[in-house]
Amino acid sequence: EKLGYPERMNCAVELIDKNVAEGRGDKLALVSPTERWTYGELAEKVSRIANVLVADFGLQPGNRVLLRFPNTPMMTAVYFAILKAGGIVVATMPLLRAKELAVIVDKAELSLAVCDHRLAEEMELTRDRTDRLTTILYAGSGDEGSLERRMEAASPDFAACDTASDDVCLLGFTSGTTGVPKATMHFHRDMLAICDCYSREVLRPQESDVFIGSPPLAFTFGLGGLVLFPFRVGATAILLERAGPDDLLKAIPEMRPTVMFTAPTAYRAILAKKGDADLSSLRKCVSAGEALPKATWDDWQAATGIRILDGIGATEMLHIFIAAREDEVRPGATGKPVPGYEAKVIGADGKEVSDGMPGRLAVRGPTGCRYLADDRQTAYVIDGWNVTGDTYIRDADGYFWYQARSDDMIVSAGYNIAGPEVEGTMLAHPAVAECGVVGAPDPDRGRIVKAYVVLKPGVTGDAALVKTLQDYIKAELAPYKYPRAIEFVTALPRTETGKLQRFALRELAAGEGEPAAARSAA
Ligand code: 3UK
Numbered sequence: 001e002k003l004g005y006p007e008r009m010n011c012a013v014e015l016i017d018k019n020v021a022e023g024r025g026d027k028l029a030l031v032s033p034t035e036r037w038t039y040g041e042l043a044e045k046v047s048r049i050a051n052v053l054v055a056d057f058g059l060q061p062g063n064r065v066l067l068r069f070p071n072t073p074m075m076t077a078v079y080f081a082i083l084k085a086g087g088i089v090v091a092t093m094p095l096l097r098a099k100e101l102a103v104i105v106d107k108a109e110l111s112l113a114v115c116d117h118r119l120a121e122e123m124e125l126t127r128d129r130t131d132r133l134t135t136i137l138y139a140g141s142g143d144e145g146s147l148e149r150r151m152e153a154a155s156p157d158f159a160a161c162d163t164a165s166d167d168v169c170l171l172g173f174t175s176g177t178t179g180v181p182k183a184t185m186h187f188h189r190d191m192l193a194i195c196d197c198y199s200r201e202v203l204r205p206q207e208s209d210v211f212i213g214s215p216p217l218a219f220t221f222g223l224g225g226l227v228l229f230p231f232r233v234g235a236t237a238i239l240l241e242r243a244g245p246d247d248l249l250k251a252i253p254e255m256r257p258t259v260m261f262t263a264p265t266a267y268r269a270i271l272a273k274k275g276d277a278d279l280s281s282l283r284k285c286v287s288a289g290e291a292l293p294k295a296t297w298d299d300w301q302a303a304t305g306i307r308i309l310d311g312i313g314a315t316e317m318l319h320i321f322i323a324a325r326e327d328e329v330r331p332g333a334t335g336k337p338v339p340g341y342e343a344k345v346i347g348a349d350g351k352e353v354s355d356g357m358p359g360r361l362a363v364r365g366p367t368g369c370r371y372l373a374d375d376r377q378t379a380y381v382i383d384g385w386n387v388t389g390d391t392y393i394r395d396a397d398g399y400f401w402y403q404a405r406s407d408d409m410i411v412s413a414g415y416n417i418a419g420p421e422v423e424g425t426m427l428a429h430p431a432v433a434e435c436g437v438v439g440a441p442d443p444d445r446g447r448i449v450k451a452y453v454v455l456k457p458g459v460t461g462d463a464a465l466v467k468t469l470q471d472y473i474k475a476e477l478a479p480y481k482y483p484r485a486i487e488f489v490t491a492l493p494r495t496e497t498g499k500l501q502r503f504a505l506r507e508l509a510a511g512e513g514e515p516a517a518a519r520s521a522a
Contacts, residue, residue, distance in 0.1 A: 003193055003340070003366055009165040011191040012084035015231040016043050017160070024207075028236045030073040031210075031255065037073050039234070042080075047158035048151040049081035054158075056150055057112055057135060061086030061161050064171060066105065066113035066133070068123060070094050070241040071217050074139050076227055078114050078147070079217070083169050083188070086161030090171045090183075091218035093496050098125035105130045107183055108171055108372070117141035165189035171372060172220050172315045175495060183372035184316045186220075193366040194224050194319040195232035197340035202309065202323045203284060205259055209235040210281075212251065213261030214243035219497050221288050224319040225261030245269035249277045256281035263289040263498025265434065267300050267308065272433060272456070279304055288313050288320060289498045291402040293424030294332035310334050312361075312402065316386055317368035322361075322400050332424065333399040334392075341365030345394050350382065358403055358416075361392040391418070408502050410439035412447045415480045419449075419502070422483060425476050426451060429469060431459045436492045436500050440485055440509035450509045451483035452492060461488030485509075 016039070019029070025040035037045070053059040065082050067089055069075035075091075082089050090108050092101060101122065104110070111132055115123045117140045127133050139147040163169070170186040199205060211230045215222030217239075230237040238255050240247055245266055251257075264287050270279075285300070285308045292310040300308050311320035312334050322343055324335035337343040344352050345359040353359040362385040369381045380387055391403040403409070404418040411417075419437035426435040434454035439447030453469070455461050466486045473482040493504040 003189070003196055005165045005189045005192060007165060008162055009188055009192075010084060010086070010160045010163045011169060011188040012046065012080045013160045014192055015228065016046055016080050016084075019043075019231065019234050022234070024234045027234060029231070030076060030237055030239060032073055032239045032241070033251075035073050042073070042077060044156045045074075045077040045151065046080045046084055047156055048154040049078055049147065050085040050158040051154040052137075052147065052150040053081060053087070053114075054085050055154070057137065059085050059087050059112070061163065062088065062167075063112070064088040064090050064108050064110055066101075066108075066110045066115075067091040067218070068094065068101075068113060068115040068119045069139070069217075070116060070118075071222065071226065071239040071243070072116070072241060073239060074147075075116070075217055076239070078139070079227075082114075083191075084158060084160045086163050086167070088168055088171055090173070091223075092173065093175070093216055093218050094119060095496050096122070098122050098129055101126040102129040103180060104173055104183075105133050107180060111135060113137070114139065114147065117146070163188055170220075172318070174315045175497065175499075182316070182374055182376065184318075184368075185370040185372055186318050186367065190318050190367040191228055192232070193340070195228050197366065198311070198320045198323060198338045199224070199229040199232060201339040202311070202320075202325055203229065203259070203286065205229060205233050205235055205284070207234045209233070209259050209284075210238060210255070210257040211235060211259045211261070212238040212240070212243075212248070212255065212257035213286075214240075214248065214263070214266055215261060215289070215497060220315055220318050221261065221313055221497070224313075225286060245273055249273060252281065253278040258282060259284045259286070261286045261288075263287065264292045264296050265290075265494060265498050265500075267292075267296050268427070268434065271299055271303055274303065282306060284309065284326075286311060286320075290500060291334070291420045291424070293420075293427045295424060295428035297329075297331040298428075311338075312390070312400075314368075314386075314388060316371070316380070317363060317365070319367070321363050321365055321368075330399050333395070333401045335400065336398050337363075337400075338365070343394075343400060344385075345392050345400075346387070355394050355396050358391050358393050360406060361388045361390045361400070362386065363388065405502070408438075410437075410447055410449055412439065412442075412449055412480070413445040417449055417481050422449060422451065422473065422477065422481055425473060426453065426469065428476075429472055431455055431465060431469070433457075434492050436502065436505050437483060438502055438505045438509050442484075448484040449481060450485040450487070452487050452489050452505055452508075454489060454492060 019039040311323035313320040440450040442448040493501040
């Protein structure tokens with residue numbers, strides 16, 4: 001391995017115990033609205049929990065454990081306890097329902113879950129649906145058998161399992177919208193590799209930094225940005241259970257974080273609600289999950305002086321592999337490959353296309369490309385390259401420009417149109433707060449471009465505004481890209497990770513879905 005990790009290595013030792021060994025035992029590791037844990041306290045809790053899992057629940061190296069928590073210090077402690085004991089974490093998005101959880105339980109063959117007591121209801125429904133899941137350990141319930149009670153009785157010392165650096169430590173489920181989600185496998189060394197490639201080379205955090213952000217820790221964007229990156233440099237992380245725009249706007253002036261991780265839609269929402277909130281503590285902001293439109297980048301820089309670092313990551317690659325650097329930003333472009341990774345744009349024949357031509361993005365590097373028992377492996381991984389579902393263009397200067405998810409390209413009267421390009425342009429119009437663009441069925445053109453638009457407060461959506469927006473797009477982009485249909489809605493359907501649910505908009509456009517506002521409010 002070029003990164004030079006030893007053959008045997010446990011990432012919990014590198015990310016937790018090492019901070020104590022290097023004299024940061026009294027430094028704050030985790031802060032939440034209700035808790036403040038130093039690295040010393042965190043290390044002790046991790047060891048106590050590892051003892052509980054091994055002694056009380058028989059956890060063996062290689063066993064998989066389901067983890068269900070909102071973003072809390074305790075979730076982080078349980079996470080590293082599983083890793084320290086040589087187990088494999090299967091963290092899941094807090095909002096998943098029993099039906100979705102049961103699929104994961106069966107696919108990952110899980111028998112043990114550790115769960116925040118506030119998520120008990122859906123956890124019990126999951127147990128009812130599958131025979132596999134036999135044991136649930138609750139945290140925070142205060143009961144006799146609760147995690148905290150067991151921790152009190154456990155020893156504060158635990159010798160880390162002597163794992164190989166390429167032992168699996170994390171199964172990350174993709175948020176697939178159809179079929180069984182893919183389970184991606186990551187090694188102990190991968191947890192360090194994303195810190196030593198993306199974080200060290202692009203983000204460049206310091207020990208004095210304080211991290212904050214919205215993604216759930218069950219989403220690897222959040223895991224890296226809110227836990228692994230700060231711990232690798234002995235910095236501090238703020239964990240918020242609720243981290244919507246209002247929560248961040250309250251927390252930032254109070255807790256004064258310096259580095260923020262969130263999605264493009266959250267940057268827009270924070271700007272819309274900012275008022276005179278003091279965001280001056282921030283020095284670096286990272287955006288991922290979906291494309292960051294130039295308009296959002298420009299508005300954030302104008303309001304805060306900060307140049308957002310866009311980056312594309314994926315669950316299969318663990319974290320960000322193409323990114324903007326502070327000194328190398330082309331607003332609207334994702335950026336250049338992260339040191340340690342290679343990226344190329346390929347055509348249907350698998351060969352690289354010329355610069356300026358669209359094609360499928362393929363990437364390879366120290367992390368990624370390993371799926372648990374999945375026939376689709378061979379379609380996604382070719383010669384070690386992970387072939388993503390994204391259409392990209394590389395320009396002559398080596399910058400990568402996102403076009404669309406390959407399945408999301410709109411074909412209208414023979415033209416290929418990328419919804420995100422129209423969305424990004426719409427967002428630069430002063431009347432527009434949010435925009436989602438999909439293809440709607442049309443007898444003559446096959447599909448027409450349809451825009452769902454959320455207006456800024458005080459703007460009235462009428463026929464005159466439809467015409468204004470259409471003329472505006474025709475003037476800014478090739479006229480065939482203009483939305484022939486525009487519908488004003490109060491909200492767009494989004495995933496827990498901030499991604500626009502294009503399939504929901506497509507169903508709506510085809511007359512099969514619920515109204516967007518009703519769906520996203522549900
Ligand atoms: C899309 C982007 C344009 C793209 C993720 C950072 O999003 C993450 O992982 P997922 O598995 O989704 C992957 C897909 O999301 N995407 C993500 N970032 C961008 N598209 N510009 C971007 N900056 O379609 C990609 O294939 O949920 C992001 C770190 C870890 C992650 N898991």
